[in-house]
Amino acid sequence: xxxxxxxxxxxxxxxxxxxxxxxxxxxxxxxxxxxxxxxxxxxxxxxxxxxxxxxxxxxxxxxxxxxxxxxxxxxxxxxxxxxxxxxxxxxxxxxxxxxxxxxxxxxxxxxxxxxxxxxxxxxxxxxxxxxxxxxxxxxxxxxxxxxxxxxxxxxxxxxxxxxxxxxxxxxxxxxxxxxxxxxxxxxxxxxxxxxxxxxxxxxxxxxxxxxxxxxxxxxxxxxxxxxxxxxxxxxxxxxxxxxxxxxxxxxxxxxxxxxxxxxxxxxxxxxxxxxxxxxxxxxxxxxxxxxxxxxxxxxxxxxxxxxxxxxxxxxxxxxxxxxxxxxxxxxxxxxxxxxxxxxxxxxxxxxxxxxxxxxxxx
Numbered sequence: 001x002x003x004x005x006x007x008x009x010x011x012x013x014x015x016x017x018x019x020x021x022x023x024x025x026x027x028x029x030x031x032x033x034x035x036x037x038x039x040x041x042x043x044x045x046x047x048x049x050x051x052x053x054x055x056x057x058x059x060x061x062x063x064x065x066x067x068x069x070x071x072x073x074x075x076x077x078x079x080x081x082x083x084x085x086x087x088x089x090x091x092x093x094x095x096x097x098x099x100x101x102x103x104x105x106x107x108x109x110x111x112x113x114x115x116x117x118x119x120x121x122x123x124x125x126x127x128x129x130x131x132x133x134x135x136x137x138x139x140x141x142x143x144x145x146x147x148x149x150x151x152x153x154x155x156x157x158x159x160x161x162x163x164x165x166x167x168x169x170x171x172x173x174x175x176x177x178x179x180x181x182x183x184x185x186x187x188x189x190x191x192x193x194x195x196x197x198x199x200x201x202x203x204x205x206x207x208x209x210x211x212x213x214x215x216x217x218x219x220x221x222x223x224x225x226x227x228x229x230x231x232x233x234x235x236x237x238x239x240x241x242x243x244x245x246x247x248x249x250x251x252x253x254x255x256x257x258x259x260x261x262x263x264x265x266x267x268x269x270x271x272x273x274x275x276x277x278x279x280x281x282x283x284x285x286x287x288x289x290x291x292x293x294x295x296x297x298x299x300x301x302x303x304x305x306x307x308x309x310x311x312x313x314x315x316x317x318x319x320x321x322x323x324x325x326x327x328x329x330x331x332x333x334x335x336x337x338x339x340x341x342x343x344x345x346x347x348x349x350x351x352x353x354x355x356x357x358x359x360x361x362x
Contacts (some may be wrong), residue, residue, distance in 0.1 A: 013184070014097045015102050019175050022184035022273060024097045032093040035277050039089045042281055046082030046288045050075040053291045056304040065299070066142045067128055074121035077158070078287035081114035085284050092277075104184055105166040111280075112193070113162030118287055120154045122249065123200055125209040133211055161196075165189055169283055181263045181276045185271035191264035194257045202250060207247060252286035255279045310314045 008015070017024050025032065053075040057063045064071075091099060091107050099107065135141070142150075169189045171178035179185045256279040262270045274310070 005079050008175065008360060009101065009172055011101070012097070013099050013101060016171075016175075016183040017096070020178045020180050022180055022183050026097070026290070028094060035281070036093065037086060038087050039281050039284070042091065042284050042288070043082045045084070047079060047282065049288045049291045050079040050082065051087065052305055052308060053301075054079065054153055055308050056301055059308065060300070060304045063304075066133070066144075066147050069127055069144070069151070070121065070125050074118065074125060074290055077114060077154075079120055079121045081111075081284065081287045082109035084114040085280075101172070101184065105170075108182060108185070109162040109166055112165075113158045114282065116161050116197075117154055117158035117252075118290070119197055119200055122290070123204055123207075124150055124154060126204050126211075127177060130207050130211055132216065133134060161193070177262050180268075180271060181260070187264045187266060190260045194260040194264065197253065197257055201253065204249070217273055234348040248286060248289045248293065252283050253288065256283045261356035 014024055054072055057068050057072040057075075087110060091103070096104075099318055119204050131142075165185050169186055170184055171186045172184065176185065177186050177188065179187050179190050180188070255275075259270075259276055259279055263272050263276075
């Protein structure tokens, strides 16, 4: 059944699993039921929450700004992640042995594409916030066309990375280099994919750290217009937001990336098969954490959710501002009314800056 070229294109998926030491169960174990049940529950939450975000952005014209387009694309990539993982749940466990090599690559490719798109969208949001805050603008001056180009590039890169193993970077012709976690993938590809995502994470850490330092610096400059207590409270809120963004990403992704690296380095004593499926579920959880962090903290977004879900709104829609930028901006306006006339221009500049900075608070 081996091809004359030395490759194993005609072999079954079970053949590669046995060669890599990852046996496929022929019956449903308790562990399989737990993983599938947990995975499907996460999938439905991911799909519902991200559909809600996409619907809110489409429904409310006040969200038609670059940052919300990126958030909408983030929700779309997370929605695709939920669908891809749901597809995986129906092609895992004892069902795996029934897959053809092509079906197996499709299953894994969908997961790789969706998760890569989600990570790249997180990076794009971080870069957009950096550009907006440091240019002291309320919204990014990026045109809709440029935002669409960014979105297309995100999906293009994600699709390419998802297809790379299928078109050649696999171990069908090199059994000794087969991964244990993904028995048809090359170990070198796993190392590449894990390192690429870790580098992306490092860039996000650098971007958000710089944003926070800038916010803290500007907050100190505005201390003459705000009470010391409120200023400290604002800085603390910003710290919590940044910590939540980075912390959730680290918690959800780091275990899986570390396991991928260990597998890529052929660590046979690391026990990766005992935890790899749980870590994949944990990584998937980041797809429903994202809407909570980036969208659910927006007051008007929450009110739009209520309208979509037919919940009664107790506030008059006409009272909504275009975007809810509250705490720090209002403090600045209040403080600047008592400032000396000669500082008027400087105060206006600070107010403009703080409007942009306060977007991060959400």
